[in-house]
Amino acid sequence: MASDKGTRPAGAVGNINEVTALDIAVPERFDDDMASYFDKCDEKLGLVPNVLKAYSFDQTKLRYFAAFYGDLMLGPSGLSKLEREMIAVVTSSINHCFYCLTAHGAAVRELSGDPMLGELMVMNYREARLDARQRAMLDFAAKLTERPWDVGEADREGLREAGFSERDIWDIAAVVGFFSMSNRLATATSMQPNEDYHAKAR
Numbered sequence: 001m002a003s004d005k006g007t008r009p010a011g012a013v014g015n016i017n018e019v020t021a022l023d024i025a026v027p028e029r030f031d032d033d034m035a036s037y038f039d040k041c042d043e044k045l046g047l048v049p050n051v052l053k054a055y056s057f058d059q060t061k062l063r064y065f066a067a068f069y070g071d072l073m074l075g076p077s078g079l080s081k082l083e084r085e086m087i088a089v090v091t092s093s094i095n096h097c098f099y100c101l102t103a104h105g106a107a108v109r110e111l112s113g114d115p116m117l118g119e120l121m122v123m124n125y126r127e128a129r130l131d132a133r134q135r136a137m138l139d140f141a142a143k144l145t146e147r148p149w150d151v152g153e154a155d156r157e158g159l160r161e162a163g164f165s166e167r168d169i170w171d172i173a174a175v176v177g178f179f180s181m182s183n184r185l186a187t188a189t190s191m192q193p194n195e196d197y198h199a200k201a202r
Contacts, residue, residue, distance in 0.1 A: 019050040021190035024057040034059050037066060049103065050194050051186070072178055078168040079175075082111040083134065087141045087175040089121040094145045097183035102193035104179075109201035118201070136162035137172055144176045 017023040030038070034056075041048045055062035073084050085107040092100035101122050109118030120128040125138050140159055144151050159169050185191070 019053050019192050026056050027059065030056075031059055034062060034066075047194050047196055050192060051099065051103070051182070054189065054191055068178065072171075072174055077171045078165055079137075079171050082108065083137060084171070084175050085111060086121055086125070086134065086138060087172060088179045089118075090125050090138050090141050091145045091176050091179040092183050093122055093125070094142060095180065095183035095187070097179075097186050099186040099191045099193045100179060100183055102197045106197040106200040113201075115202050133162045133164070137164070140172060141176050144173060145180060 038048050038052065041052065052062065052066065055065050073088075074081065077084070079087075085104050088104040089101060089108055092104060105118050105122045108121050109115045112118065117128055125142070130138065136158055140151075140155055143155065156169055159172070160166075164172070
């Protein structure tokens with residue numbers, strides 16, 4: 001850790017080519033807010049997620065990514081954190097994204113206290129014991145990922161009937177959209193998940 005407040009040398013983060021197939025230079029020093037953010041990850045998670053290391057070559061992109069992720073997955077919503085993680089895993093399963101399946105599959109196991117649920121989200125959510133609300137949510141997420149051009153008013157009405165508000169429908173779609181983007185970036189760059197995720201909550 002750098003001695004002066006708010007800075008973090010790149011070596012403490014790891015180079016982007018250690019977590020992706022790209023060889024992009026990272027800055028020697030971080031801005032104060034990003035250095036603090038990485039320190040908070042260390043403190044709360046016990047690690048810095050490799051996706052953040054992958055973005056560290058461009059602190060503007062890193063800052064926007066972290067802010068959007070934080071608001072989407074941790075901010076106020078009619079969806080629980082577990083539900084948002086379930087959507088992330090179902091989307092990532094359809095897109096065959098190794099990074100996101102590993103990281104967010106671990107989150108589902110941890111938040112649910114049910115390792116089997118985490119595995120079923122990764123492999124085939126349709127085999128999981130879900131309530132009607134969760135099934136409607138994940139069926140919508142799967143359709144939006146696989147066949148977005150087929151999504152219409154009947155699908156939105158199905159979510160309303162399952163108890164989701166208009167804002168909830170937006171949030172479901174936003175999680176699907178965010179992870180569809182992240183899945184493609186992770187796959188295109190061969191982004192590798194932190195090894196710690198593999199053993200979590202089993």
